[in-house]
Structure formats: structure tokens, C-alpha cells
Amino acid sequence: MGTQPIVNLPTILCLGPRQSGKTHLLSSLQLSGRITNVSHSVQTIGTNIFTIKLLDGAQKQSSTSVATASHCGKQKTTANASFRRSMKNPSVTIMEIGGMMAPMWTNYLNNVSKILYVIDTSNLCQISAAGVLLYSLLADPRLQHTKFLLILTKMDLAYRQMRNEMLLMIHFEKLKKQIRQSIQIVETSSITCSGHQKILEWLSLP
Template structure:
């Protein structure tokens, strides 16, 4: 099970919708593809999203609303990867987002899991670039002292940019090619 968390208004729902859109089966001849809705409502509970990549088993991602942060820990058991979403355009949120991330990284049920910190909403002109935001978050220190492997991505869920590298991180690596003798 994967987990997608982050402060309120960081864009988790639209990000997951974009990921799901990339993994859905191709449309058949004669079918009309519905446009993906870009509007969302705040997630105030738990949503379960299923990615269905071609030739792979389904991948389940549980999204927890930002307002539920006091009970996020109740959902940590059995998680193998965490997608932590930060609104890169909201500087007032960066401090709180850092504290929530530190709390998440310190939890014993998440020791050794892989964590992707996703800087979202990069389609708008940023007040600070993502490198500056990572400095404010002391991202290098977090990576050095955490028991998890932490990677970061810059995306725009709204514009659909930067989503494919995140999807590649989510998907299992391809099996090795058989050796011919």
C-alpha cells in the first residue's frame, strides 16, 4: 500500500488523478475520452486510488486529507512508499509542511520506506524556486538523518507537468533481461 499525504491545499487529489489518468487503459476505437476534471474539493477523509499500469498488478494509493494529520499515523502500518505533497507556491505553508514531514519520517512504522517529496503547483510563477524551498526545509539534513530513502520531484498537477518521473518512481522496476549464452 502506498500513502499520499501533505498539508491542506497541496494538490494531492489532482496529482493522484493525473497519475491515474496516465495508467488507465487506452480508449477503444469509437469511444470518446472524457476530459479529466481539474477542479477538486478538500479531502476531509480517506480516498483510495487504484493505478492500473499495463501488464502490472494494480497499485493502491491511500490519500489522507491534510486536515487529518493528527491521525495520519494510524495509516502507516504496511506502507511501502509515501508520496508527501507540498504546495511550492505557498511559502507560509513550508514551515508547517516541514514539521509534518519530520514527524512522518520519525515514525517507527515508516522506517526504511521510500519517500517522495513532491513540490506541486509549479505552474504559477514561484515566489521562491524549489531549491530555495528545499533549503528552507533543510532538505539535505532531512535526507541525511532520516532512515528512509528520500527523493524529490517538481510537478504541476494542474498542467500535468513532471508527472511521468513520479509515476516511474511509483512503478516497480522492470524485470532484468534474460542473459543469452
């Protein structure tokens, strides 16, 4: 009685501290960048499910050619729309678990193949706590073969050296020597769409 249910589904998770930008990021990926600086999301209490369309080879080439723009402009939206009309995209389902549920994340870690871990680089007060939560995930025996993508979000609000300072604060170089998992880093902004291409490519990998 009173035992928390164990979720036992092969899945991709999106985790991170509360208000780190998880919902905003996944919404932007799901809507092909149709997020603006006046868009907002409600803090997740529980879980959200997102279906993200991936890019095949032709779409990757097209997205690369237009990704040099500094914002999600009409050119990129038009190009992506034309490809979506001409071919059926593969997709992945991602479960976002709210940061307020961090004590219960362990109930969702069975058969997880990939984890997107989101850190808000504009919130210095959050980074240390984000590092502690990340360590606890990397130490879980069930995730020893799970691939991790460390997503540094809200880069449009951070200053130039924030990336390096954040990695120093969570002792990332030392951490890499101690873990078995594959972990990559990508810098993103849901407003400018920077980094979205790299996230989609990472999700496309086996």
C-alpha cells in the same frame, strides 16, 4: 472506548498539508493527464482511494518520446490510449489521507511501503508546516524502511527559484544526513503533466 482504529494494510499513502494538491495530482495520474486549468477538486475530509495504472517498458519509452510537450496535449493522450488498448497495465492502489486528518495519520502507518508527500510550492505560508509534518513521519519507527517521494506540486504557479528556496526552508540537505529512509524529489504540475512520468516510474520500483 474512544480509541482510534488502527489500519493495518500494506499500502502506498499520499500525504501532505491541506490544500497542497494531493487529490488534483492523483486524479491527473489516474485519468492519464485529462486535467485542465479549469478542473478543480474538493478538499479531502477523510480518505480517498485511487488506482493508478503504471507503465511497462514499452509504455515508458512511448511516454518519454511525447513527454517533451509542455502540456497534456492530444498527442500524449492518443499515444497512451493506444498502448492501453494493446496491453494490460499493472496498477497500484494509493490511499490519500486529507491534510485535515494530520493528527490521525499515525493510525495509518502500519506496513506502509511507500509515501508520496506533497508540498504546494506556490504557498510560502504552508512550507514550514509541511516540513514539520514531514519530520514527524520520518521519525516514526514504523516508517524507517519506507520509501518517500517528495512531490513539489503546482510548479506551474511557482517561480524559477522556488524549488531551491523551499528545500532550504525545510532544511532538506541537513535532513538527508539524519534519516535512514530513501527520499527522492520530483517537481510536478497537474496542468502541464510535468513530473508525472517520474512519479509513475518511482511507483513501478519495488
